[in-house]
Amino acid sequence: MTANIVALVLVALLYFPISSPVSALSSNYYDKTCPQLETKVTYAVQKAMMNDKTVPAGLLRMHFHDCFIRGCDASVLLASKGKNKAEKDGPPNVSLHAFYVIRNAKKDVEALCPGVVSCADILALAARDAVALSGGPTWDVPKGRKDGRISKANDTVQLPAPVSNISELQRNFSQRGLSMKDLVALSGGHTLGFAHCSSFQNRIHNFDATHDIDPTMNPSFAASLRSVCPMHNKVKKAGANLDPSPVAFDNAYYKMLLQGKSLFSSDQALLTVPKTKKLVSKFAASQKAFEKAFVRSMIKVSRISGAGQEIRLDCEVVN
Structure with missing residues (x-):
């Protein structure tokens, strides 16, 4: 999701089942024990x-x-x-x-x-x-x-990987109790941050047997990316901002996506089926609609339960 992204690898099967959402959480859980x-x-x-x-x-x-x-x-x-x-x-x-x-x-x-x-x-x-x-x-x-x-x-x-198609994304999210609407809303988190060349290299060089560049990508946008990320790029930190305002949380990501100016295959995948494409258009047209959906989806994500057993005194080591 997210920023400073490197290419990820997606597998269809999980090594263990994902737990159901936490039901015992409360917004006032620490009101008495740690009010500050x-x-x-x-x-x-x-x-x-x-x-x-x-x-x-x-x-x-x-x-x-x-x-x-x-x-x-x-x-x-x-x-x-x-x-x-x-x-x-x-x-x-x-x-x-x-x-x-x-x-x-x-x-x-x-x-x-x-x-x-x-x-x-x-x-x-x-x-x-x-x-x-x-x-x-x-x-x-x-x-x-x-x-x-x-x-x-x-x-x-x-x-979920930057190279994922819509079927892979849907499967990955549904395994965690998240819907297609959650997928589109949470993808909006790409409004913040930066991506390394490796995470979108597949779209700007040797895309397929007949296209060097992904034909769904805006040509001038693709050219600008190729200038920063040449075929044999040796600059480890080279890359591009995820949208023109990478430190502002807004709906520019969706607007760029509709213009063919998204970075990842997983972004472009949102336009390949009517349901998610409709949501992209909705969020591009309304910051308010995006924010409402994003909040709802973030709360759902944050309620995915783990097998937590303790309150760590040091976040980097178990007690």
Whole structure:
């Protein structure tokens, strides 16, 4: 989802079933045990954004990648240890960043409410603040998650890939209880951030047997991408912004998509079936409609349950 994206690998089958959405979460879960929680998390995000405008995109993507593997259990925050390579070191996650924001927020929260607030809840709140502080909507985050103890890099093959077609995307989302409308709404998170050449190289070089460039892509847009990302690109950090306003949460992503100026095959895939194409047009025409759908879908994502068992004292290691 998200920003600073590298090419991902999608497999149709999951290694284990995804749990059903959490039902015990509550927006007022910490009202008595840690009433200053949200203020502390918001401050940590604001402070980081002052020095790095890419933080919101990083946090939003981090939360999405966490919830899509073992549910929202902060397993993406765990560090590799010994022979176990953790999720954050899996190929789709090597470009994730802004972990320090969660670390700083956790430190501040622990100082106030030791052993009370999970890292998973802090990450969910930080993702919400990332959107709101970028000019997007805000919402009441359901809280009460527990932190997981398992994190495996191999599991990251389950993340939706930039090269996915609509059938692969639909299957990937439906396995997590998410609809086609959720797919289109959450894809709007691509309004924030930057993508490396590797994640859209397939559309601008050797697209198929008869086209060097994806024919659905605007020719001048494709040419500009090819100038930044030549065939044998050697600049590791080369790439393009996901939309013209990469630090503002708006509906420009959908407008660009309709103009043939999206980056990923998975973006273009939204225009290949009538149902999702209609939603793209709706969100392109109305920022309000997009924001309403995005909030609803983000809450659904954040309620995908994990096998969390504890409140980690350090988000990077199990207790």
